[in-house]
Amino acid sequence: MPVKAGERLDPEATRARILKAAAEVFGRRGIHAAGMNEIVEAAGASKLTIYKNFGSKEGLVEAVLTDRTQRVRAWHNEAVDAAPAGREQILAVFELIATWYAEAGFRGCAMMNAATEDRGQDGAPRRLAQDHLRFYRQLFERLLIGARNPEVTARQLVVVLEGATLISAVDQDPGLGAEARVIVETLLDAAF
Amino acid sequence: MPVKAGERLDPEATRARILKAAAEVFGRRGIHAAGMNEIVEAAGASKLTIYKNFGSKEGLVEAVLTDRTQRVRAWHNEAVDAAPAGREQILAVFELIATWYAEAGFRGCAMMNAATEDRGQDGAPRRLAQDHLRFYRQLFERLLIGARNPEVTARQLVVVLEGATLISAVDQDPGLGAEARVIVETLLDAAF
């Protein structure tokens, strides 16, 4: 039975549905371990549609990661804009990730995970992971204007963010959110 | 032509040779992406020998990771014992990882990488990764006797260590070693 009755034929919605399902399956099972048939089933889409939209598994991975990094950046930008200026904005970023760690099915940062799986390869996953790290560095650097050395402190905060994320995923411990916050406060005290 | 002429028949050496080759292939290509045939070729061993020794690919992975974590622990213990007591011992740990980042073919922590690839699974890789993190926590805690809160500071140092390791691998930047050291000094200043 092709095309569920009563549903509109909307290519953009179909593409978004595939992206969402693929992100879930890749996150839960790992990129290599996830088969295209699993994604077909999870998305309720045909292989034809997936390959028309993304060309290959590699293309699908790149699209999922690109979508993911953009969403994460938007979340952080919104959280920062909503916080009072100053170090409260930096702490808002870590508040956000603390709630992220506590979400069911939390499996760490998709970009770092993908780059780790792709060890050695110089493909899209590593490039997107590096871009993701650069976003964090630039975000923190912007929020650290007035500090003694914004660039250095920004890099330090990224180390803390990614370290806490990795350990939270491996240990399945949402407490790393609070832990990271304490470290950040110490670093900020020393940075001004 | 079985068994290279002139070489001794030494099961332990054969096992060690397989472990070393498998660690290299897993590290360079990733565990899922690496095929048993690649390991056969890299080790110069037959499949029969590998499966007699390790039972399965899963068993080989567990053996490689177990061997790895033991070696890393020994390295750190030796470095700590060789350093003057006090915070110099903690800095010695980060000196060691800084030189590690600069090694050719550095690909991050094998245990964290394996646990990341095995996302969701509750197998040996995750367990060994958690054990590895616990080793670091306990090592730092032991070296932090006299600090205001050794347990909390030890956990902070592990976050920094793993964060710097991950970013150094993703960005292929050995500079994270020096970066981590600065963070550690700041945290130690606040911890005493």
Added chain:
DNA sequence: GAACGATAGTACCGATCGTTCTTATCTTGG
């Protein structure tokens, strides 16, 4: 020197992989 365990080399197995192809059915636009 005969027996035996360890090993290399290689063919092979069923399963699964990513990908392509085919067919039929749906929606949409003219």
Added chain:
DNA sequence: CCAAGATAAGAACGATCGGTACTATCGTTC
């Protein structure tokens, strides 16, 4: 109302996967 495009369902393809079987040959031991 028909042509065109989008989609679902699934068969099928070659490649590769982890794992097994088989043979021949090595070193060691008695």
